[in-house]
Amino acid sequence: MATAVVFPKVSLETDAGTISRWLKEDGAAVSQGEALFEIDNDKAAVEVEAPASGVISYVRGAGEEVQVGDVVAHILQANEQVPATAGKPAAKAAPVANHANGKAEAVQRNPSSDRIVATPLARRIAEQQQIDLRGIRGSGPRGRIQKRDVIDLPVAAPRPLAPVGDSSLNAVWLQKDGPGTLVALHGFASDHNAWRGLLAAGRPRARMLAVDLPGHGRSLKTIPKDLDTICAMVEQRLAAESIDEATFVAHSFGAAVAARLANRGLVRINSLLLISPAGLGPEIRHQFIKGFVAAKQPASILPWLHELVFDHSLISEAFVRSVVEQRKDEAMSNALASLAERYFCDGTQTFSIRPDLERLRIPVRIAFGMQDRIIPFAHCHSLPGRVGLHAFQQCGHMPYLEQPELTLSIVNEMLALGRADH
Secondary structure: OOEEEEOOOOOOOOOEEEEEEEOOOOOOEEOOOOEEEEEOOOOOOEEEEOOOOEEEEEOOOOOOEEEOOEEEEEEEOOOOOOOOOOOOEOOOOOOOEEOHHHOOEEOOOOOOOOOOOEOHHHHHHHHHOOOOOOOOOOOOHHHOEOHHHHHOOOOOOOOOOOOOOOOOOOEEEEEOOOOOEEEEEOOOOOOHHHHHHHHOOOOOOOEEEEEOOOOOOOOOOOOOOOHHHHHHHHHHHHHHOOOOEEEEEEEOHHHHHHHHHHHHOOOEEEEEEEEOOOOOOOEOOHHHHHHHHHOOOHHHHHHHHHOOOOOHHHOOHHHHHHHHHHHOOHHHHHHHHHHHHHHOHHHEOOOOOHHHHHHOOOOEEEEEEOOOOOOOHHHHOOOOOOEEEEEEOOOOOOHHHHOHHHHHHHHHHHHHHHHHHO
16 A cells, blocks of 8 residues: 655744755655655754655655645555545644633634744845845745745845855865866865865866865954854855855865765755765874964974875975965964864864764765874774775875875766766
8 A cells, every 4th residue: 555755844933844855766666764855944954764665656846845744755565556646635633722611712823914934944044145034925835935035036236145253265266167066175274275286186077166164274263163153154155156056075174064064955065075084083183283283383394294194205395385374374373273172172073973974865975094193094984874985095184185196086976976966
């Protein structure tokens, strides 16, 4: 007998929602408990699991807004047809009753006429981009404002971005041409120039935008309180570049930001390559973090740079000079010290991306040097089953610098996977 898949209630604020994307193709075999589709929510993409095993048959498509309790699909058994009632709402709970004086009366609600009815995701995007929802005609049921109403809002001039601190994040197009978009996030105490070593090995098959994280490069020097705040700043920067989907490549601390960004769901990340990611375990080499931030002169900086790589000859004089120049910026040095204290205090990574990786249903791979002296390679043990691992032999904390050709080939694979998964 066919099993109906109904749209669940995921928010106290509303009795409707949007299927952001199906995770299983129409007609695909599914197992009970397997994730079927995602719902836009105000905090993350919420997955809905299959209530039974069989073959999935869609009733509603991705991007449609549906009411709680509506049938969105059926799970069919062998040789079974879609029921004649397909698409009709499932039975819903009776209205709340007031039993005063022994009588059951439906409770009547009189919402204020000026109340804005919008999905949580639409509210979040509007808040980040300073969009006034009043006066926007929503395309959802009963005029409810949806994500597409905010994104597709016609304006005479670009919408102003919400200010974050005293400036927005800096970003540089390292490659302006290509069939897709590759966004790169650097690691701790680095900047967008870190990726030029990768480009020396060749060109990715996409245009490439490198973002300076807060406290780094030419971005603001105020350190946000948590990863989600950093993600909001990156989302803002990408919105300014008109990027709403991309493949991401990210290193170390930037990889942790990218994993959280993918889980938030405001930017569609088609595939994700995390290089030596932070956030897989608590340990990090405290002596390196403390020593590298404090070092100011070439003689004190060079030994710490050697700790980053397996082959010390990769650390050129130009590399050392660039770090020395950075250390002359007192505001940046102070920002790095603050970031280290907040996210790596006492030799401990104070955040975890394992829950983020567990929830992701996009192609995700991790590249890790087996001789990494900063973050233990052992953190790659027990990764989620969907996450692939590239273990680089004779390689330290910077695989994209130490083995750029291999890293670039994986980047291009992820770009292809992202397009195929679209």
